[in-house]
Amino acid sequence: MKEIRSTLVWPLVALVVLLVFNAVASPGFFHVEWKDGRLFGTVVDIFNQGARVPMLLALGMTLVIATGGVDLSVGSIMAVSGAVAAMQVNAGASMGQAVAAGLGLATLLGLVNGVLIARVGLQPIIATLVMMVAGRGLAMLLTGSQMVPFANRSLTWLANGSVGGLPVPVVLVLLLAGVTGWLLRRTAAGLFIEATGDNEKASRLAGIQTGGVRLAVYGFSGFCAGLSGVLEAANISAADPARIGDTRELDAIFAVVAGGTALTGGRFSLAGSVVGALLLQTLTLTLYNQNVAPAVAPVPKAVVILAVCLLHSPRLRARFGKRTQSVAA
Amino acid sequence: KPSGSSGGGGGGSTGGKLVVGFSQIGADNPWRTAETESVKAEAAKRGIELKFSDAQGQQEAQISAIRSFIAQGVSAIILAPKVETGWDGILKEVKAAKIPVVLVDRGVTVTDPSLFATLIASDFVAEGRMAGEWLVKKSGGKAGIIQLEGTTGAAPANDRKKGFEAAIAGSPDMKVLASQTGDFKRSDGKNVMEALIKAHGAAITAVYAHNDDMAIGAIQALEAAGRQPGKDVTVVSIDGMGFAFEAIKEGKLNCTVECNPLLGPMAFDAVAKALKGEELPKQLVQEDRLFDETNAPAELPNRKY
Amino acid sequence: MATGLVLVALFVAAGAGYENFLSARVVLNLFKDRAFLGVVAVGMTFVILSGGIDLSVGAVMAFTTVFLAKVIGGLGWSAPVAMLAAVGIGVGFGLFQGWVIHYFRIPAFLVTLAGMFLARGMAFVVSPRSVEIRSAFYDDLGERGLPLGEGLLLTVGPLIYLVVVAAGMVVAHGTRFGRNVYALGGNEASAALMGLPVGATRVAVYGVCGGCAALGGVISTLALSSGDPTRGTGLELDAIAAAVIGGTVLTGGRGWVFGTFLGVLILGTIKTILDFDGSLDPAWLRIASGGLLLGFILLQKLIARQRVS
Amino acid sequence: MSELLHANGIVKRFGSFTALKGVTFRLRAGEIHALMGENGAGKSTLIKVLTGVHEADGGTVTVAGRGIRAASPREAEAAGISTVYQEVNLLPNLSVAENILMGRQPMRGPFIRHGEVKRRARAALARLGLEVDVGALLGSFPVAVQQMTAIARALDQEARVLILDEPTSSLDARESEELFAVMRRLRGEGMGIVFVSHFLDQIYAVSDRITVLRDGALVGTWEAAGLPRLELVSHMIGKEVTASSGDGGVVCGGGAEAFRVEGLERRGVVGPLTFSVAAGEATGLAGLLGSGRTETARMLFGIDGATGGRVKAGGEEVALGSPRAAMAAGLAFCSEDRKVEGIIPSLSVRENIVLAMQASRGVLRRVPRAEQEALAAKFIAALNIRTRGPETPIGTLSGGNQQKCLLARWMAMQPRLLILDEPTRGIDVGAKAEIEALCGELRRAGMSILFISAELEEVVRNCSRVVVLRDRRQAAVLDGPAISLRTIMETVAAS
């Protein structure tokens, strides 16, 4: 527990530095007002836009990475679930049914990833690469490669409504993160995931169904991606099968790693990933706010990523006199 | 079945059917999908077998697709090039195989103009210019503008930006407050707009989006912020998709510059002529029209895409 | 081994299905069109063997192409000098990434992700749009190559590719550096306890990969006579896929350069099949390419398993 | 005699924990110097400081009179120190030959002479009396062969100092003897050898002097010839020890049959085997290196499935298709390869201990935290596990203490049949007795034990029945009174 808390410190530090920069560079950054019964301001946007994609994807990705895997297919799964939900409401289904259909198919696709990895024994990067390509095709096939606009009020509300002044996605995603975190620690799932990621062979010999664990985390990652896809579609009242979620897997992986979960698997931190996602979203909005030309925007982005990396560096931390313990391999 | 010579060469055809290869850049937006559909539909109508290749945004993939076309011995090639440069070599190979090439969308810079038969082009710079000129007129030469750029580095984004900025350069009070990429996506258009509304607030009086999708996203963001797109914020975009016409009808979008994706008929006309050996003009520029509330409602029923 | 068999099987099957498929030209095209990817993938193989990953290769390649276009066209450098400089920059960039990864113990994924953004940004800074390269040297080189009869010419790009593959195989298998890369990927702690130069090897591996990425850029400009800051997007995934299909294990320590060579050909063959078919719409095209890739890997696994038992 | 190595006042801290408290150690040329101490006393840590794996927080090291600051194993090697570390630190993804010559390959220009590499590797192994396919991947060999490879690697270097950290922990008597012969010869050539082992017999068989560490501090250095065993043990554990008989005598047979193995085999690998395990008794598996003991255990536990035969518990056939099924049938298996198949390095001691129990209960029924802590506390005390606390990552524990945690993992399961593959590997004398005592308790509570050990004395001491394997087949089953060192050796050696 102590280690986890200490890994959380560094992304938080990076986030605070970025926020302080904004506070100085753009005065209106922290301005939040009450408008039409909801909170309104850049900080709210960070949470709202951050919740819809990076946070959600990072949630699933955290568990996948904790088992030592990776999921490249999240963007494509977003496209599929968004498309399914949109087509369902257009076909007359209720919001609930449409969302359930989208999430169901997304979870199923995640489970397919899981089967390819845990049962067939493909390397995660390859299995999910296949899903990334084919899943995008599936989304386009379902929609005839066209945008699917819809006018279902309750579905649109999912992304644009507010609960107690907070955007619905923020409430939804923080709730999901909280419940997931709680469940993982209440049950033995968290332990099994970490054990599987740290030493799969030993875990199996200790009686853990490592195959089942992997299957479950890819299914969960699919579910999270599905929810993200539904929210993205709800946000613009249309499903965009060809482009939605494109390259967002990198954002998710970045959020997870920045949050202190090692790509090699093992110990994970959901809270860290959420902070990592917020960091990423803050960075994006900062670049918009400073009107950094899109062509050169990658450069400051690279600088911030490197800065986060350096904060994570044991070497540098040792320099600053922080005590660390190293785990012998 | 009859087989073409393995060394390639023009005039190959299967079962008496004409075979034409079409190398498309990608399938990443509705405009491009409409273009693909148009070419496919026209081929079907004329009984031509179409070899379709989707390069998923990679020039290298387009080149290898063209090489495959040569190897298969197609009769003609329609190419929607991703960028203007880098085509000399492959087009020489095509020429050596005596296969005529019809370019669609945009031109290529080549040393030898005989490397392609003709170009059926949209002039992206002109589109940007038309949008800019319209906005200058509409706003009386004074506006605080948010520009939503297309995918960074993409030719339409570069050119539409160039044309627009040239058009407003003469009006000192036309100020671009911020110019950020929305990646041609509706969702990104909305996200960017959401952020920029907070940063620039009431100073925003106009939005120029490089495509209709981003404009729709921006409109949604403006509405959510309590602004009235189409009224207190003028919204201009490019492409002329069906949903843009509807938005104009609803009074939320002010104007869209058409960029006609229905190039199929013209492209196959050109193919037919080229195969007969007719000399074609090097460039058949598409006439891109501008639609605003004055003429859009009338056009709406005619929109096929 | 299994990879090679599958490749041959696929080729024969496709040859039966599509006319003109089984021809020297198609095979030659495979090399021509994938030369840049092949070179990049060899560099990537070394990185993966060492237990790392390099996401910056596509961006480095893009930077190289615009850099060449700029210095040859704009500043009038002689082409060979410019190419050497470009590869030098690639190596230097890779070494720097490797140093950051090793010295600060930061995951390669993050460092090279930053490297990807950095190189891509720099490419746009050099030139925001694609630029032509007009140079007598390029025109001359474009005509040269190894004639294979029937008017077929193995041009310089694919030749470099074959040389790089051969060199990669020799280095990986026959030199201390190569073996140290395997050791590093097998178990870093053990490699260190065995007294192997862990740090130098890791830094060098990223240098090699950066150099290969830049060389891929050089080949790309040879083929296209142009530079483009958007080129090579997603290239890192293709390169990783090629290595992994070829039998290299992503966690490091196991794999072979020749396998990557076959992996590149497999990816190319899949693409060629889809181009020859030409009847699929974009949606089916994606499903089919995913399906073919999966089928390929499954077949390979099956053959490999059969051989064991 | 000239002094080869002199470590003076070495201090090493891990966080707030001090693992070495000013240890001084001198090694002469031409001596075999044993380093003794309980699990966690700091032996391996001292060695890692000498070879530059860990940077010392205080003290100096001089090699042959020259002060060195070995910042890495590489520099230590250059200074003439060659080492076999406790955990086999080799590369399973490379061949045996490469592992032996990595970094020192014979070259022709820039290229490695692969043929020469193999030849030299074969020669190095031959010195230890081992003949294997040096071209095969190291990972495909059992721990013992890997350990021999590590030793061969160290011997192949032309070093002045040779450090061996528990090199014999998974070797049987014959291999150990081969190693000792080599060590004696090297001593004769003037090499200084540091030798760590928990086997007192071995210590007295080869060493000239003995240095004892306790809790990270130096207790003293003595001539081996002048240090009685009991006194040595007293120094190690810090208490007076008097000769005690120990109650480890053979437990008599006669218990009811708990498990029956009938014609169990994995074709081409091991078997067929037929024997029964009595309730409350230990059954031993004896045999030479590679005789198939580990494979038998793995087959029983469902890791490598059996191709024929069956296992019955109380007359009913049990399904043993997977570790989980085996666990459900009341089996537990503690692997000999603790690094790869045992510990989950970055998880805590507590989590490692409860892991198997949690797995058998399933995901949903989490073992309550209080119960986990009680369990961890109980075993930390019962097995005397040296750890800063139950929340310490197991990867930072000393080798012997890791092994104890793994034993705890399986004892906590209270299985009906506990399979222990080399359970005392790397465990100090005191702890061995503790573990044997604990096994005794478990047996009295009705548990059966299948006991595999390279130490035949241990087998004789604990088992009421011994299945002897030869060439991966069952050679004999010895019962009760028939069990003795001599009978086992004879059965093993018969041809």
Ligand SMILES: Nc1ncnc2c1ncn2[C@@H]1O[C@H](COP(=O)(O)OP(=O)(O)OP(=O)(O)O)[C@@H](O)[C@H]1O
């Ligand atoms: N990397 C590390 N981080 C933290 N503590 C460590 C680390 N390595 C060793 N220790 C601690 O230092 C102490 C000494 O360990 P060491 O491995 O030297 O013991 P040892 O004498 O070799 O024991 P054994 O006989 O069990 O091998 C132990 O308490 C161990 O937990």
Ligand SMILES: Nc1ncnc2c1ncn2[C@@H]1O[C@H](COP(=O)(O)OP(=O)(O)OP(=O)(O)O)[C@@H](O)[C@H]1O
């Ligand atoms: N001396 C040896 N030479 C070659 N191969 C060996 C040797 N010893 C063991 N092996 C390999 O080990 C495997 C079987 O060993 P297994 O682990 O079953 O034996 P064991 O009786 O448990 O021995 P131990 O546990 O003492 O290593 C076989 O695959 C065999 O190839």
Ligand SMILES: [Mg+2]
């Ligand atoms: Mg030790």
Ligand SMILES: [Mg+2]
């Ligand atoms: Mg064994």
